[in-house]
Amino acid sequence: MARVTETAPAAPRGVTGMGYARAPESRDLVRLGAEYGLYIGGEFRPAVEGGTFTTVDPATEEPLAAVADAGARDVDLAVAAARESSEARWGRLRGRDRAKYLFRIARIIQERARELAVLESLDNGKPIREARDVDVPLAAAYFFYYAGWADKLEHAGFGPSPRPLGVAGQVIPWNFPLLMAAWKLAPALAAGNTCVLKPAETTPLSALFLAGICEEAGLPPGTVNVVTGAGATGASLVAHPGVDKVAFTGSTEVGKEIRRRVAGSGTRLTLELGGKAANIVFDDAPVDQAVEGIVNGIFFNQGHVCCAGSRLLVQESVAGSVLDRLRQRLATLRLGDPLDKNTDIGAINSAAQLEKIRALADSGTAEGAERWSPPCRLPERGFWFPPTVFTGVSQSHRIAREEIFGPVLSVLTFRTPEEAVAKANNTPYGLSAGIWTEKGSRILWMAQRLEAGVVWANTYNRFDPASPFGGYQESGFGREGGRHGLEAYLDV
Numbered sequence: 069m070a071r072v073t074e075t076a077p078a079a080p081r082g083v084t085g086m087g088y089a090r091a092p093e094s095r096d097l098v099r100l101g102a103e104y105g106l107y108i109g110g111e112f113r114p115a116v117e118g119g120t121f122t123t124v125d126p127a128t129e130e131p132l133a134a135v136a137d138a139g140a141r142d143v144d145l146a147v148a149a150a151r152e153s154s155e156a157r158w159g160r161l162r163g164r165d166r167a168k169y170l171f172r173i174a175r176i177i178q179e180r181a182r183e184l185a186v187l188e189s190l191d192n193g194k195p196i197r198e199a200r201d202v203d204v205p206l207a208a209a210y211f212f213y214y215a216g217w218a219d220k221l222e223h224a225g226f227g228p229s230p231r232p233l234g235v236a237g238q239v240i241p242w243n244f245p246l247l248m249a250a251w252k253l254a255p256a257l258a259a260g261n262t263c264v265l266k267p268a269e270t271t272p273l274s275a276l277f278l279a280g281i282c283e284e285a286g287l288p289p290g291t292v293n294v295v296t297g298a299g300a301t302g303a304s305l306v307a308h309p310g311v312d313k314v315a316f317t318g319s320t321e322v323g324k325e326i327r328r329r330v331a332g333s334g335t336r337l338t339l340e341l342g343g344k345a346a347n348i349v350f351d352d353a354p355v356d357q358a359v360e361g362i363v364n365g366i367f368f369n370q371g372h373v374c375c376a377g378s379r380l381l382v383q384e385s386v387a388g389s390v391l392d393r394l395r396q397r398l399a400t401l402r403l404g405d406p407l408d409k410n411t412d413i414g415a416i417n418s419a420a421q422l423e424k425i426r427a428l429a430d431s432g433t434a435e436g437a438e439r440w441s442p443p444c445r446l447p448e449r450g451f452w453f454p455p456t457v458f459t460g461v462s463q464s465h466r467i468a469r470e471e472i473f474g475p476v477l478s479v480l481t482f483r484t485p486e487e488a489v490a491k492a493n494n495t496p497y498g499l500s501a502g503i504w505t506e507k508g509s510r511i512l513w514m515a516q517r518l519e520a521g522v523v524w525a526n527t528y529n530r531f532d533p534a535s536p537f538g539g540y541q542e543s544g545f546g547r548e549g550g551r552h553g554l555e556a557y558l559d560v
């Protein structure tokens with residue numbers, strides 16, 4: 069089926085007669101099964117009640133595979149398998165032996181990187197360039213990083229003999245399916261816990277692939293279990309009495325529900341939730357770099373990023389010139405086939421998410437903001453939304469307050485650093501922020517005042533396994549990554 073890969077200018081400005089040829093990555097790198105089972109106790113098997121659901125390629129709406137739909141009995145079996153390994157196998161290993169398995173998993177991810185990148189791009193809709201250059205290498209990096217901690221837990225600053233919690237129930241979203249699985253599994257395993265992981269309904273395939281990698285690495289059966297299904301499967305998992313620790317990444321709404329459910333049970337909980345980050349551009353910022361940072365902040369991964377710089381705060385004196393450059397830059401982005409290596413903007417992950425983005429963008433127009441998108445032809449099939457910029461946004465607009473989780477930027481202006489801080493902090497969230505300025509002192513002044521778990525300076529959306537990540541307020545609590553990320557999985 070033909071896919072549209074051309075958006076506006078085919079060649080950079082000033083260059084003529086040099087269009088882009090398609091550069092598709094081979095879909096044949098991945099051999100999809102017709103049906104995928106749950107991974108429980110070291111075996112792939114159908115759900116007890118035999119239910120399945122279909123995962124689709126959001127760029128074409130074509131079905132990719134049928135996947136087992138885990139019910140409460142399957143979750144029971146997975147938790148029991150994890151408990152058994154915790155008591156008899158994984159929980160008894162020495163740290164240096166756990167490390168060997170984690171290093172092995174990291175290396176196999178690297179060896180199978182091309183396959184994984186294509187699979188992730190197919191199931192999620194993200195550009196292959198991002199899956200290849202960000203998701204997959206970072207997933208390996210988190211396993212390498214936590215492998216290094218496995219035999220040094222007593223030196224991690226949590227006392228002389230930190231102990232694992234037992235069985236971790238982990239629920240992840242669809243925006244970075246493999247990477248979120250790595251963020252959850254690697255620290256939990258390094259700390260000596262066993263895991264039951266529930267990937268999102270629309271993106272189950274890379275978690276199942278990772279389960280296969282765990283098997284290839286010889287991980288003892290029951291140490292990692294994957295239960296695929298929809299929200300109900302996640303709800304059974306987090307409420308399961310056999311789970312000692314719940315780790316959730318997803319929406320604030322579901323996070324609140326989980327917190328209510330887990331309250332009083334003694335189950336440990338960490339929540340990584342939504343965000344509405346401010347990306348703040350001062351008049352002394354290098355404009356071209358700032359524009360790249362704005363683009364990377366909100367259009368990376370179609371804006372399906374919890375820490376996306378979805379609110380651009382630009383100093384009034386430079387707002388006109390920054391926006392002009394931004395519009396020029398956006399006109400060069402290429403939207404279309406995620407498997408084309410030239411593609412910058414892939415597909416929206418699901419029809420439901422597309423509907424949510426449309427409704428919020430429409431509210432922006434209805435509330436009086438001015439909407440702009442570059443000339444952009446959307447493919448006829450699949451779920452697509454053009455890069456969109458709203459100007460004339462006021463703080464009361466829904467598009468300035470609510471997380472859109474799509475390629476939509478809301479632009480506000482400010483005059484003084486104090487006003488920038490006040491506007492940036494005027495949100496129930498607190499996950500991340502960006503600052504663009506040439507003054508180091510201003511970066512430090514701002515960073516001390518911004519209520520955000522991560523503050524990037526003259527860069528955006530940069531991740532490193534050694535650096536903790538997490539939120540304040542309605543963005544959740546607990547940290548993932550770095551030494552801090554171990555604490556969530558240790559009895560200290």
Ligand code: NAP
Binds near residue numbers: 269341471
């Ligand atoms: P979501 O609806 O909350 O779903 C997240 C996960 O929870 C999915 O696996 C989902 O299953 C499952 N789930 C749904 N209802 C549940 C319930 N009642 N009990 C237990 N699990 C349940 O969020 P989403 O729309 O997929 O993901 C987008 C959200 O994630 C955004 O708000 C984003 O900001 C946030 N996010 C945060 C971070 C972070 O680190 N802070 C990172 C990435 C994303 P199904 O998908 O099968 O329904």
Ligand code: MG
Binds near residue numbers: 123190191271
């Ligand atoms: Mg899918």
